[in-house]
Amino acid sequence: MALRFILAASALILHVIAAPPQAQAPLFPYAKAVGSRGPSLESARANAPHIFNALHSSMRQWGSSLNHNGMSLFPARIPNNTHLYHGTHIPNAVKGMEWLAFEIEHAEMFARAFPGRRPGRRPGKPGDPERPERPERPGEPGEGPPTPPFELTWGETVDGIQSMDDDDDEPDFSRGYLHIYRTIRPLTNLVYIDGMSAGKTMMGTLDTQDYLLRNITDGDDSPAFNDFRRGQDLCDLGAKWGIEGFVRMEMGFEIIFCEFSDGLILESAYERPSGKNQSFERMPQLEVLRGASMRYPGITAQRLRLDYSGMVSAYWYDLNMTNPDPERADLPRLPASDVEGLGNMKADFMALFEESSSRSDVGNDWQGVTDMIITRYSDRLQLMAGNDTSRDTILSDIAVLLNLYIDYGNFDVPTAIEKCSAHYLIAAVPESTADHMIHEALLTVMNEICSTLFYVRHLILVGEDETDRSALEESKLALKSLIAYLDWTTSKECGKCGYDEICFVAIWPWGSMEDHKHPSCMKDEVLSRRQGYWDMWGLRPRPPPGNETGSAADGLW
Template identity: 50%
Template structure:
């Protein structure tokens, strides 16, 4: 069987004859398969988990989709170019020389660079710093227990520790980085840490049920990096972070700017949380400027393997989990992830996110339109004819072949695919085939009605079932918010259940730091 499977001869004389040549150079599917082992990756698993793989590609290095699909199950190799600015918040002016955390956005690092209030340590931002347990109720303490930031008055007999915003610049390209998708820096008990606690660091001393052992996780992964050839880890919480295993070898220290006093006019920042989230929201669809390049052809995903991803919490079947997966399968997943760094980094890669983006932008809004209960049959048929007509040769009507042409139109030819490329290809074509076959099914229903027959089902019923199958994050987007609002989705450690299920625009007079209840474990206010 070939990836360009099913005959494309019908295209030879049609207006889409070019599609045939596109698939002529495709690699046989059999060449994508490795030696068959019980716990290895396989095309059957990629097909079975196709919507999840599709959505993982669409959401990778994007805050929006990764916040909604927060239990990441996939790993990628990524790189950061030379001369990229990175930020670090701390309470020391001295440059960091060993392992530490870096932010891609100033707002993210500023949260950690706050001047430490009187009363000593332990009043840290989301997640604390390495090895420290954060306070309950968000970065500024339990709800209702403390005055807003910028309103704190220092007593004469109390001392303060100033915070510093460090600015660094990469001194060379960082080409060997590991990206863990989802909200993998979210310290919850919901599964956000599963790929670290059950795969990468299963044998370390980090208690898999303890969300606060972040220093141990970072130390564990950096030890693996030293052995297998990667120099840092990218994760996401309210913003993307880089755990860099060695600052001194990779960064140029630019400056350390002292932050203002809380009781000084310069320290009045009542809207700090809102502006932080506004900064996060500006990166919902990517951190921009080419600051991180993802090698999608390197993808290793639990969705490729015969792993049990069922959530032990029966009330959340939508969240994949790893605790009940077998040890051998998890060990194979870890070995393949570490093996990503042993190959030739110069291999040509496929921009699978770009492919997925083309599919989503073509169908996302149109499927919502077709699902409308008030849409007339004529309007629905007009829309579907627009979407499908290009794939039909009306001189030789062949619907199965038209479905295949529709399913593969955005998929690129691959002459030297990686194993991951083959699995990704099959996952994407499984999704697009579902889209195209459903649209042709609805077309048939509508044409049946036009010809005087009785419709076997309501056209928008099939479309709504398709939307449920696809589960695209675009359908939960807020749209354009007012200038004094931000599109707000639950992002650890903030947000309630409604913020996760129905994100919406929130005004800047809301204290976002007090919104909680969604996240289990720390951050569940």
């Protein structure tokens, strides 16, 4: 009763608060920059929820799987004495460019025999007439299964295979090996490409690599089978910029590391079981995905740190990110033909990367700021917006969230909203261009949250009659509009699953449209049938008619 009396009394001096703006569209077609095509605070404000979510989901498997078309780049660092893993078909230490995994299960997927090798002969060299430049697509006639979309196994030995003479001894590709590497110095010149950036699709997962970094303007008709070339191009760019590797994500996080002999030591290379004799020798799909799902909240142990003060995002620029596929308007796409706009973004990242490299430590922990905001507001917003939530429950949660900013002896709503909006941003001191853009975006998001909550508070307190449902319904509409505007990925979490299950969201190359929209707890026998979401051939992803009884990923291994 005391709480209700205080809230009711405060309503007597409550200023009239305008209704909050409507929820944003899934994507902004463009954000007008003032005076130039460089980054602008206006663009940061217009795209504020997307920038907020890019920060919150960075280096996290969960949010990066849901928002899989990443539009941002971050300088990254890995400390000394960090273990990384590599699956291959040879026991020797890798030289040159190759892939590293952060998780053991991810690397185990590649610790197997060389794929597609016919008995009694070595894999063909590039350009060999018997080695097709483009493998057959799944389901089309061809010799044997298609090459996996992972270029890892080919990339590991391409230099050695190309240098072999015809009279060389036949290499033994019949076994797999799991390598454990350890960093022998801090790897301070890495770039993290956000989203499902190692997902070989035609849906936009590769836009920042192909259109922004590689300057491709006419698309790539077979991205699933060109990842080794992509890695070479990225490392060629890295040689010019002083970048030693690129961090990406698929069924776990990986690094395209440009020179294994510089910064890594091979600790062990253990032969893997053949898997032919015992079923337990094979790696179940559930365990591969469990390894990835353990990194839904992040890779832990500070094995990699991002320099958010060196971030660059397409959401800061005057770029048309509208998806040409009207049925996937929720997915942003970079405009490959906008050479000027992408060129500006690329040049800005080069400058910020150099600035980041000169710092002894990373800058502001903006992801930590988003964590503070989401943990305070996310669950309470969902509760208050619930169809069955009562007026008293909303008032109680509103009081919990807003009382910190209210001086009941001198109540001023604009001042309270200002304090509420800035509260969690105080710890971060904007210094770089990235800091100022991020600060503006987060301040915009917080202002939307705080303004909406004070508006809802006003609606309910003015509607004193508990039998009058109009104020309650309008309040819930405002809260649902806010939730849609924020689009936080936490609302799709499964909760605790059984020990023989994982919370499954579509992770390349597995998953259906239903798994993307409504992740759920699943067992191993169900996971093997989930497919249809990822478009690797420029076809709009549609699940097959009827029950999903086959896995498109099965043909990719």
